Amino acid sequence: MDANLVVEGLKFMLLGMGTVFLFLIVMIVSMNIMSTIIHKFFPEPKSAISSTGNQAKDNKKIIAAITAAITHHRQG
Amino acid sequence: MDANLVVEGLKFMLLGMGTVFLFLIVMIVSMNIMSTIIHKFFPEPKSAISSTGNQAKDNKKIIAAITAAITHHRQG
Amino acid sequence: MDANLVVEGLKFMLLGMGTVFLFLIVMIVSMNIMSTIIHKFFPEPKSAISSTGNQAKDNKKIIAAITAAITHHRQG
Amino acid sequence: MKNIILKFLVLFVFLGFTGLVANENASTVELSAHKEESYKTQPMSTMVMGFLQSTGISALINPDPNELNSHGKTMSDFHKTGGRVIMILITFLLFYLAIKKGFEPLLLLPIAFGGLLANIPVANMAGPDGFLGIIYHMGLSNQLFPILIFMGVGAMTDFGPLLSNPKTALLGGAAQFGIFGTLVGAVALSQYTNIFDFTLQQSSAISIIGGADGPTSIFIATKLAPELLGAIAVASYSYMAMVPIIQPPIMKALTTDAERRIRMTTLRHVSRLEKLVFPVMVLVLAILVLPESTPLIGAFMFGNFLKESGVVERLSDTMQNALINIVTIFLGLAVGSKLSADQFLVPDTLAILALGIIAFSVGTASGVIMAKIMNMFPGHKINPLIGSAGVSAVPMAARVSNKVGMEYDRTNMLLMHAMGPNVAGVIGSAVAAGMLISFFK
Amino acid sequence: MKNIILKFLVLFVFLGFTGLVANENASTVELSAHKEESYKTQPMSTMVMGFLQSTGISALINPDPNELNSHGKTMSDFHKTGGRVIMILITFLLFYLAIKKGFEPLLLLPIAFGGLLANIPVANMAGPDGFLGIIYHMGLSNQLFPILIFMGVGAMTDFGPLLSNPKTALLGGAAQFGIFGTLVGAVALSQYTNIFDFTLQQSSAISIIGGADGPTSIFIATKLAPELLGAIAVASYSYMAMVPIIQPPIMKALTTDAERRIRMTTLRHVSRLEKLVFPVMVLVLAILVLPESTPLIGAFMFGNFLKESGVVERLSDTMQNALINIVTIFLGLAVGSKLSADQFLVPDTLAILALGIIAFSVGTASGVIMAKIMNMFPGHKINPLIGSAGVSAVPMAARVSNKVGMEYDRTNMLLMHAMGPNVAGVIGSAVAAGMLISFFK
Amino acid sequence: MKNIILKFLVLFVFLGFTGLVANENASTVELSAHKEESYKTQPMSTMVMGFLQSTGISALINPDPNELNSHGKTMSDFHKTGGRVIMILITFLLFYLAIKKGFEPLLLLPIAFGGLLANIPVANMAGPDGFLGIIYHMGLSNQLFPILIFMGVGAMTDFGPLLSNPKTALLGGAAQFGIFGTLVGAVALSQYTNIFDFTLQQSSAISIIGGADGPTSIFIATKLAPELLGAIAVASYSYMAMVPIIQPPIMKALTTDAERRIRMTTLRHVSRLEKLVFPVMVLVLAILVLPESTPLIGAFMFGNFLKESGVVERLSDTMQNALINIVTIFLGLAVGSKLSADQFLVPDTLAILALGIIAFSVGTASGVIMAKIMNMFPGHKINPLIGSAGVSAVPMAARVSNKVGMEYDRTNMLLMHAMGPNVAGVIGSAVAAGMLISFFK
Ligand code: NA
Numbered sequence A, B, C: 001m002d003a004n005l006v007v008e009g010l011k012f013m014l015l016g017m018g019t020v021f022l023f024l025i026v027m028i029v030s031m032n033i034m035s036t037i038i039h040k041f042f043p044e045p046k047s048a049i050s051s052t053g054n055q056a057k058d059n060k061k062i063i064a065a066i067t068a069a070i071t072h073h074r075q076g
Numbered sequence D, E, F: 001m002k003n004i005i006l007k008f009l010v011l012f013v014f015l016g017f018t019g020l021v022a023n024e025n026a027s028t029v030e031l032s033a034h035k036e037e038s039y040k041t042q043p044m045s046t047m048v049m050g051f052l053q054s055t056g057i058s059a060l061i062n063p064d065p066n067e068l069n070s071h072g073k074t075m076s077d078f079h080k081t082g083g084r085v086i087m088i089l090i091t092f093l094l095f096y097l098a099i100k101k102g103f104e105p106l107l108l109l110p111i112a113f114g115g116l117l118a119n120i121p122v123a124n125m126a127g128p129d130g131f132l133g134i135i136y137h138m139g140l141s142n143q144l145f146p147i148l149i150f151m152g153v154g155a156m157t158d159f160g161p162l163l164s165n166p167k168t169a170l171l172g173g174a175a176q177f178g179i180f181g182t183l184v185g186a187v188a189l190s191q192y193t194n195i196f197d198f199t200l201q202q203s204s205a206i207s208i209i210g211g212a213d214g215p216t217s218i219f220i221a222t223k224l225a226p227e228l229l230g231a232i233a234v235a236s237y238s239y240m241a242m243v244p245i246i247q248p249p250i251m252k253a254l255t256t257d258a259e260r261r262i263r264m265t266t267l268r269h270v271s272r273l274e275k276l277v278f279p280v281m282v283l284v285l286a287i288l289v290l291p292e293s294t295p296l297i298g299a300f301m302f303g304n305f306l307k308e309s310g311v312v313e314r315l316s317d318t319m320q321n322a323l324i325n326i327v328t329i330f331l332g333l334a335v336g337s338k339l340s341a342d343q344f345l346v347p348d349t350l351a352i353l354a355l356g357i358i359a360f361s362v363g364t365a366s367g368v369i370m371a372k373i374m375n376m377f378p379g380h381k382i383n384p385l386i387g388s389a390g391v392s393a394v395p396m397a398a399r400v401s402n403k404v405g406m407e408y409d410r411t412n413m414l415l416m417h418a419m420g421p422n423v424a425g426v427i428g429s430a431v432a433a434g435m436l437i438s439f440f441k
């Protein structure tokens, strides 16, 4: 007896999409649990955030300074 | 009967150099045709050339500006 | 007759440590000979050393100059 | 110095002329038996004829009847002659699309050039001893190259947007309907019509184009239907490149003006630790739910984990640059080696191109529709335009969401919101790929 | 455009539903015989059950009784289930140590991630067709990767400090007592107790951990006891990372306060030519004395010579960056592939960890004691704190010497003085490795 | 902590001494049969003797009569002893030339170091299990490495000067007379004298040195005469490095003062599109005329096309840096592995060196003479000094043209004019190589 491939394909679809959604739903739940745990028990130190921010800021300042220096030179 | 390798070598030379020149001559002709077609039908926009030129120019300007700034600082 | 592995291990140790020290001692002697020969027959030109030094110095100067330029800009 | 050289020259010219004059029969020099056995002397006229017959022009006009393809099978005369010319013209078209139209040039250029080289007669570069064949067997037939690409892509990926709005992952799931829907369509058309005749494995390999992930497509094609690799890879990268053309009409057809103007809330800050735990967490879930997906997800998360660890920057940099670039060159050439006329110029290729764009379009539509379904439930509304980003094609699909959104409200920036479903689409496709592998195990 | 897509969608949905309704038996479509043979149709319920059985959860609870390990041998049920979970937890511990504690993350992270992937059930990534197995056979089973790492390390090494104070090389020799002492200890414990049961080869491979050189350990383990590779590599890199914890107590226990304050004379300038001749000179000595050590020493000196030549900077840069980084990623994954539960969760691993730390400690102590012995002879006194750097673990051991020295005299900088024995320790370990290889030839 | 370590030390030392005292015969410990079978216990004196016999000194004085070369064939005693020493001294000479004289160090240094390692007795690094042998079989025996080098060189090449003055390509064709002239010379000397005894294949492989292209030489040598690979590669790179010494006298001998002062017209601007079309155009011509040349020309033009496309800068950068550097290291070591005494210290090597320099000189002379012939025809005159650049050796030969030109007229800049024949020489050599391959097919 030959197989009806379309029926096979539909089975694949049901099982496949089911697994994809099952996986992603479990992932979403896990992400939420993880975030809650991390925010509760391992909060990020404030300084770490701001320091990176500062660094980026400093870089911007330096670039601004150099740009200004060049502009100044051109005008001069 | 053993082969006379020198004769074989000379055959190789004739055929080899012939092909090398044949190839390069065909290449030269093709290059000329290609250039003609491209210059006629796909001329390079002027802006593109000058913009690259400008960029290099700008880079040079920036370097000059920094150098000048440094010189200025040293003298100061 | 089964081997006494501990005795084998001790033989390995004697031979192994012996070779390691033999090798390093020969190496030390060779290094000293090499250094003597090189310092006598292939002395390093003074300029080569100082020029590298100068280059590093120059780099430092450039960095200092840029830093100063930026500082100056900030204050300004 | 000058004298020596002049003497050498004189000697050399002398010897040359001596040889020219010497009669072929006069030779009495003994040759050792083992030497020369591979060379048979021929009259000059025969050699010239032989040379003329070995030119590409001759090979393209009068093909060698005994010539075999890179799998050692016989080829039709068309595939040896006009087919090659057509394939070479197709690679020129790909060059044009890659360079002038910006179609994923990083992969399409090496693929197309590999295809050009693979279609050269006589040289047989795609054969087992040719350099394309060697590269193919080095890393494509064993699926190493797509895995390494996945590592590099993982190291370039930022899961922050997904972590700050987890539920958008569902959009990346819905878009996989493009894969499975097309699978059903392909087998249905194979079974009930005479248009195609694909097996289940082949249909599965084709439908993965809807996943919009180049390496995943190549990985699955090599596993399930290596004979279709060239066409699937070209379709996959071409359609990924055509995202800005394919997606917007579908997105606009399925959404109302009000929906397109939905504003999403600002993304929350994601801590470094969350980003660090996430790749391992996803991998653990993949282990528990679908181990068959772990080679792809594992490689991806390896790259991401190394990046997020922050302590092995030099490895992460190398993965994102030298390693992925080298592998991209090799992968492209190896895939291109499968673009030989006898494998590409078959009706199946057209079917693959057609099914591929259906898969892509269905995936896009499914993502948008999923967003609309999610909006039926209470909670923060989702702008359905980010649903299309669920197909992956990172980061272009997300940029398309952003661009279409700004057409209707110039201040509505959807880019970061669309990155969530975008990267979730990569995970979703890897899960779908794992399912397809497990079906045929 | 929009219309076409909508039509496609309608067609697609229609076909899907048609197929769903169709009776399985009604199908009369002929399939070509060669196709589909690998796929057997099953009822939906069977497929769902099959899927559930193929999940990782199921595989970890009800292992397949026919499952084989990556060597094709049977495994105990524990190694298929709880063992895998334990191994995955161990890799998490290694992640923690590498990222949070800074334990040699460049190698421990790839090794641990490789271990995580190797312990995934069903996927069998460490098997001959999995990508970890492919990488393993590409460069680890033939010892190419450690050799390439050694080239890169050579290109990063500066022999200047050793050249300016040659006699400190002896400290790097004494530290190799850690290797041979532990070898004796391991065979003694194997022979007279029931704690371990190692062969001479295995004992040798384990004791090389005392050499504190990752690539050397991996090189020897692959040659003499590949079945212990995973444990040896993990022990080797872990202990190298723990240098700042393991060494100071030993150093302090064996030295007096006065000894720790010994000031060493300033290092003399070393000319470029000396640095250029040195690698070739050492290689020539290795050729004359112990050719078996020349693959390691040769690769190391190749990298160093290219750097010191000053004329091939682009090759030297590539060795120190792209090449060593790529190989580090591959080496780590390949070593990790040997961290499967059935190979790692055996009593031997504990023994290896115990013997490894003994080897390391004995090496440290021997280096310090050697410095004290050398101080009994006339000449410039050596600060015994630099003796511990003789184990290699470049450059961390030298930094530890410096740090401990500064605890007692903040102005006594020992770093450069310690770099001499540090690099001599690399040479010493390579010589010891060569001896071990020659014993078993 | 300190206590634990001290206890460990005591235990360890105790066990060590116990073992030393224990009688060998007293041992009653059972050993599992499968273990230890590969190790035979020996008295200490035998071990010391065995060690002394396994030293390099001993191996160089009393060679093992059963030792085989890397091809599994027997070697003469000279090739095992003095021959190795001579070879090592030759590699030192190559080091000197590369570092002090600047002879193509990028390839000569790795080749020479590979040669040094290959001549180490006992270690057998060039054998199939040694790392040189592994690298050789990974990419040289299958010609992958020279192909990859060609890609990188292509990505570094600018065809602009050739495009702006196409007819100078003929100079690059004439220089190939060095190849074919030498071929005739080599077979003539083989046939009519007893100086050499080369086959046609060997003669062809040798004469390609006149093409002044390292990768092409290696490619052809591996195909036609792998037994001569080492000598041919060394000759090829050495002579390419000696371009500034070899070429000027020939150039000056063949030109008049007036000719050397010929000024060439300024080069026209070449558009981006011309540069983009050119590599594909040349490849298509190669397909039509001589498919056998397409592996080399294809790889070269692949690199060039990727660069000129301007859209895959990261791939082009990688080809020009990380990839070509890694492959250069591997290629050098693999070629060096063929510099073993038994393959290099044979009369053939001297003959190869002699024929190589003839080929090189004839090529140079032919290029210059061709320019003079072209000047007999009407049109813009060509300065014959750029004819010598036709041998390729990019970009050194072009620089030599420029330098010699400036000796006679300081304001006559020939550099860019010489780049045309220079890159045409690469194409010409690839065509010549294709012809040689097709002769023996
Ligand atoms: Na996807």
Ligand code: NA
Residues within 6 Å of the ligand: E210, E211, E212, E213, E390, E391, E392, E393, E425, E426, E427, E428, E429
């Ligand atoms: Na060491």
Ligand code: NA
Residues within 6 Å of the ligand: F210, F211, F212, F213, F390, F391, F392, F393, F425, F426, F428, F429
């Ligand atoms: Na050439």
